[in-house]
Amino acid sequence: MIREKTEVLVIGGGISGCTAAIKAGDSGKSVLMITKTSDPMESNTRYAQGGIVALGENDSKEILYEDIMRAGAGISNPLAIKIITEEGPRLVFDFLIHEIGVSFSKNEDGSYNYTKEAAHSKKRVLHHYDMTGFEIQKKLLEKIKTIKNITILEEFTAIDFITSHHSSENPLLKYRNNLCLGAYALNNSTGEVNTFLADATVVATGGIGKLYQFTTNPECATGDGISMAYRAGADVTNMEYVQFHPTMLYTEEGSGFLISEAVRGEGGRLLNKSGEEFMIKYSPEWKDLAPRDKVTRAIYNEMAKSESSHVYLDVAHYYTGEMNIHSRFPGIFEECIKHKINIEKE
Template sequence: MDVFKTDILIIGSGIAGLSLALKLKDLGEITILTKKRAFETSTSLAQGGIACVMGDNDSFEFHIQDTLTVGDGICKKEVVEMVVKSAPERIKDLINWGVKFDKDPENPKKFHLTLEGGHSRRRILHVGDYTGRAIENTLIERALEVENIKILENFLVVKLITEDLFKPSKILGAFVLDLIHVKPVIFLAKVVVLCTGGAGKVYLYTSNPDTATGDGIALAYQAGCRIANMEFVQFHPTCLYHPKAKNFLISEALRGEGAVLLNAEGKRFMHKYDPVKKELAPRDVVTRAIDMELKKTGAECVYLDISHLPSDYIRKRFPYIYETCLKYGIDITSQPIPVVPAAHYLCGGIYTNIWGQTDISNLFAIGECACTGLHGGNRLASNSLLEALCFSHQASLKIKKMWNELKELKFKQPLIKETAVKEIKEEKVFISHNWDLIRKIMWDFAGIVRSLKMLEFAIKRIEFIKNEIKENWPGIYLDLDTMELKSITIVAELIVRSALQRLESRGTHYLIEYPFKKEKYQKDTIIFKNF
């Protein structure tokens, strides 16, 4: 089996992985592995923008307070302060790398700042309504210019290699499937960084791309890392509802600019759920309100209406959303947009400290796969691109500091034999069927509004699928869908088990039997490793 050595192995080519690579470019050889094409990331899909205090009437204190309020009492304050206060420097990094944020048309010396739910001030920098694509493309361009950075596409990481397989120890590298040449390979590195993104694909309806199967969380869990706060799954209130549209998000920024929600009868309803903030209430409030309206009326969707604003303004401010909706026959300048909620962001993940370090030496986790303590029970809109940037900076400082002490790798070959990798023999329908089952179970029983009965029901079904996988497809298979099925099954189980442990309603986690917050709460629901 081919064994490749690199100094730093980064798994994932979104904002977390790419920005870290650029920060570490002078340290040694960096390899970025990505399981599809480099741009196929959640980062590319981000529309709204990135939060940073810049406005005259804004302050760090306001941004900190907004983050803590939305996080619903369980954010780590020191992390929130670090992220909010370092945001202006991290935005400068993006600008220096070449990202061109929109300027204020009335004052071109300043950036245009938009407003999103949960924010008390305008503080979202953006590039039209395709901020993520602008960031992703720019970072890929910069990374490709650096000789030390290699981006390898279609390499699926399926196992972390650690010094001691039976307790959290030191990372040595990763076991990887080269999906183009259909063969396993090993990458060895002094430092490994998981930047594998979220896990929206665990749910039937999601705004996430196909890559978001929670692989990094499953890998870290299996290697012995603590996983925290998995019960906190954020559902975005407004994804386009159209039979042909897959995962298309209608950005919160529309509501920030004045769009209103209407039920099937064409009536506004948000005042019933949050009389003060209405459409600009935090995401979980808006999501549950829509869920409630749908259940009450039996309708399949609600509507988001921005058509009262001037057409020219709408087309200029939201070109991507305008064009995409038009493709589906909806002219947003004159018609309301049919929308439904969908799984959007995982607040929990691999438990890290303020430097992005996990329980395994020299293994870091950054971006959506990590649980740093910034989001607590719910994520404030546009804080996640920022979190990824701030933590890649933090991790880069730590890695630089420890670099001289990192020894040359000694690796007893082979920890995994090539023959351990199998091919799927039977029809793939067994795999795709289980994929659909997991996603439906999670949507129906561990979604926006949960009950203990539903969660117990979900766990029994997930366990059944888990055992079936163990019996029929043990070990590593040279097949993306099979390995991703294993990831979503592990992540689904972690979400449901965490939800069963939190006997209260907090942040995005709403439990019918316990509709209120506990006064004495657990800070994190930590699921310990699997051994």
């Protein structure tokens, strides 16, 4: 069994893990980042399409705060939202654009092309066409390769934290605070369990989407870090709040391909089996850009009423964007064409 010691162990290599690794690496710490996939690009981050929230024109952190609170139906943690609204938009520029070199789509005059997504009262979402996550993940990994004290090990699946409680022979230790000393990880290729000891361990293993049969999430999104933390005695809260993205390309087998909310942000409208727009009935104010839980419930309701397996999303007749549809949504266009749907026409 291999036993390694590092100053910072980062479990997961999506936007969270890469960011933690870069920050720790830049501060001079030795960093080991492990991912359970063979390709470090593979993560939820890589599949994000629509974009990332910053602040648009005539916008402010106060308006963003109000929008998030309203979308969260008043039960979001105000302190968390305060941090996100105060630090998030600044970090998009300082970290992603200036430090990492992420290229967000621009207008012809060189200004950023902000788009709108559900529940946002302003156009404030920066995007790289409809492949924002791919661009971010690629640039983060490129940056990591330039930092000598960061090592990436692919195909290592973390299975449990090593804690002072469960690895000590002294039973009295359980009356002291539990300390995380690193993690055990399975070497996917050899089947061997390795011990990675660390002064600090960062869990960045992403969400649980792949636990569902139909999902836009990749295979790696199985909530490993959450269960490891739970087994180590961490408080796990709000597990009942799972975000269902309202629109995925419907095929009988379940395509798993997301149709970004930005399609509705650029005018696209949902239609039921009879070709009628329906969001106005469910959310007269926000219509197709109502918060995701409302849109999801409305779609479900329309499908149940009409005994249909799907609804329609029409961007061809309602598009409001500046670029043509194909240029604005190249990934979605190509994927839909594979299924014989031309989103510029139908």
